[in-house]
Amino acid sequence: MTPRLEPVTPRNFDTAVAISVHPAQEHAVSSVMQSLAEAYVHPxxxxxxRLIMEGDRAVGFLMAFLDIDWHGDGSLHRSGLWRLNIAAGEQGRGYGRFAVDRVAAEIRRRGGKELYVTWHPGAxxxxEFYLRLGFERNGETxxxxxxxxxSL
Incomplete structure (x- = not known):
């Protein structure tokens, strides 16, 4: 089977919020519930x-940001990957790479030329995952x- 993305809807909401990463990763990424709350409060x-689905299994969750006001003052707009939560038992199977590829495709479709991401520093x-995919540190935090x- 090939993974696919599905919008989060009332029908699959409980499935989405049940996705959890490895316990050792919980400090580095917000929960799906927090991500959906943040999605609700933004314009x-x-x-x-989006849910990342493999057949009838939810294997992860991603949330992109599209043309967000990066500094909150209208001076800079960016698009990128806001959250990536691959379920603990599904990691290492290519779903993270799939998610980044799908976000890149959506940004390109909307005319974007760069995909931004932030990550928790440390071992x-x-x-390493993002660097292997071709992301470069831009010196910001x-x-x-x-x-x-x-670059797309």
Whole structure:
């Protein structure tokens, strides 16, 4: 089977919020519930939450940000990957790479040329994953996290 993305709906909400990462990763990524709450409080169209499905199994969750006001003052707009939660038992199977590829495709479809991401620094964070996919540190931090960018 090939993974696919599905919007989060009332029908699959409970499935979405049940996704949890490895306990050692919980400090590095917000829960799906928090992500969906953040999607709700931002203007319509900024947050792009999706379930990552393999057949009838939810294997992860992603949330992209699309044309968000990065500094909150209108001076800079960016798009990228806001959250990536791959279920603890589903990691290492290519779902993270699939998620990044799908977000990149959506940003390209909307005319974007760069995909941004932030990650928790440290040995237990996802830095190596993002660097392997071609992201480069751009020298910025956001909320104590490293900012990376991938040219599309």
């Amino acid at each position: 319509t169209g900024v947050a792009w939450p 237990d964070g996802p830095e 956001s909320g104590g996290q490293t900012v990376g960018v991938l």
